[in-house]
Amino acid sequence: MLFNLFFSLSGHAQETNTNKFQTSTRQSLTWVLRPYSGAFQDDVKNTLDARKIGTPSKMDNNKISKSDLSGSNYNLELLIKENKIPNLIFKKIFTKGNEFSLENISDKAKNNMSDSDALTFSVTSIGTSDSAERKFFNAVLGSNYIAALEVNDVRTQEEQYDRIDNNNKNRAINDARDTSKKESEKYKFTPVNRVNTGYLSDITTSMYKIKMDSEEDLHNFEITVFGENGENTDEQKFDALTNYPFTLKKISSNTNTIKGVENKAVANTKNYDATHYFNKLFSNTNLLSGLTEITQNIDVFKTKAAIYETKPNIQVKIGTKESLYTNKRFFVYEQVMDKKGGLKAKKRGVMRVKGKPANNQGIAKGDTQPSSFYQIQGKKLDKGMLAEENKNSFSFGFGYGSNNVNFGADYYLPVTSLKLFAEYGVEANDLESNYGNPTQKLQSVALSAGLVKELHFANNFYLGLSLGAIKERTFAKEDDNFNETFELNGGMFDKENMGSSKLTYRAGTTLGIYISSGVRLSGTIIYAPIKYDEESVFVNEIYYNQYERSNTRYNISLNFSIPNL
């Protein structure tokens, strides 16, 4: 029955909606590997043979049995086709046991659709021309991707060091010949510090889509496989699936250098063998690095879902199946209709996953328990708004306060609920000598870094608690009468070494407000116990001691997110 009903869908196949607000389908992925030939090829083969490359849980793993490409075609796309990878994928989609069946595609559709769609799917019967099933089945056919991995240039860390040294030498030689540069601007060659041992490799990840998302693609496929009037036997269908000339569309490609190295000192004590380094080199994280980059930047791979409820807290029916983790960031959008009937996507706020996300692995009947979110910015969020994952980004800011000028940057550490921050401040003070010398202008520069925990106690407002280290150096401001070197108390001092540095901890409290999704204003009070009374400050040949500076400092900052928050 399923077959007949499925076939009846084909004549009116719809274009897959690529609208931003389309939420229903997870994409499916199949890994393939181009065999590597070159240095260490046996080690590479043995390591990769023993490893199954993982798939991010937000994607459905097509799990076909063949993953190594054979043949020597330089063109990767043709090589994938020669190996009939798309045919194997579609054959699997239409096979249950050893028989042709539509149950698998039905199960796959349910597993990959949103909860809401799964419930609609379960109450509708299959086959009417306008039924929801057509949309879901077409979505399954139109969401298959192939990620091809190519390993290149496997080398030892020593060879890598040699390459770096050679490059640097050549640069230094070229600079030396360059008469247009001043001597001080010329690059001087310093050999690289060879601290590590192990192996490196380049990996290229290329993502292809099996093109099956237009009315024409679907119609041609279904006519070929099922016959003009659905008259094909199962044997003919399998035959058609084996030989169907699928079209591939290249989505993206990138090349990364991956490392499997250890510190030489550690390696000598542990006696690591080559297997250890190659396992580290081809770890899942390293192999997935290219795919992660690709999926983060392409809209169709982003997790999208509707806000299910907003009280008592914001809930969305997604979980571990969509690679959710604590504090993962989502932007929230809604469709706004203008007076001409045109639609625009308007960003309404930003939220993050609150606590542990729901475990929805294997749930395909629409009974996913929702995961909770907390809003950090924006207007009041409402049910039915679109939540779309958005990777963390850096935020840069500047400010003014007891540090006359202040620059900072922060970044949300993935998986944690903490932000990493770094800050640079410049401060000017007057200093009086205890020897009666006139007031001297002092300048302090402070570099601090640490972690901050933000508590979002009300929409758009947050309280930040930070802890970190601060290193401050205090010295005299530029002075024409200042000697480059001078003698004091029997010792020689020079301008550069004059002054005093202190390293200590700093604790801070910040009250902030988001002015928009990309701009926030914050006020911070910092406690940093820096005392100069023991190691006094030398300025202008005068021994200043008991330079008392306040333990507390404050600043007001304006922060901008790159690109959005």
Next chain:
Amino acid sequence: MKTKLITLALFTLSILGCKTTQITVPVDFTNYEVKALDQGTQGTVLMKVYSYGYTVDNAIERAKMDAIHAILFKGVPGSNVARPMVKEGREAYKAYFDEFFGLYTVKAGKKKMIDPLDITQIFNAPYKQYVQISNDGTVDPSDRFKVGNKYKAGVVISVNHRELRQKLENDHIIKSLKSGF
């Protein structure tokens, strides 16, 4: 000069103030869109209904009422209830359907029609027995629109048309199919 600047600022503000977009949504009980999805099971019909409300929740409540309204007075093309059940229209049985839909409230002895864009005040109207949302209540983001200061939402609604017809037959609003023409 100062006066000129103030005048210019006020003029600019007044221009900006006038530029706010106002979209008018008709406030009545016939402003909705309905599309048949499929026959459900056991005398039910599934349809996607787009309705308006002051909030999304209001629009969803309205969609349930509109689904019944469509089956009774308009018919749902593409479904097995393509023709309206009540051929004479709502006005022929106004009092009956006002009560059936719970359209009036009584406040301080005065009968007052409820606001069509906020029908959450209707609690036990008879029509509610024959209609339900087919999913878990999630509104698909692609079916949710902000229109001016109101909302339009599309939800999949299941209507038990068999029991609805039975009710109307029992109340002598329509004739039984068995009674012939």
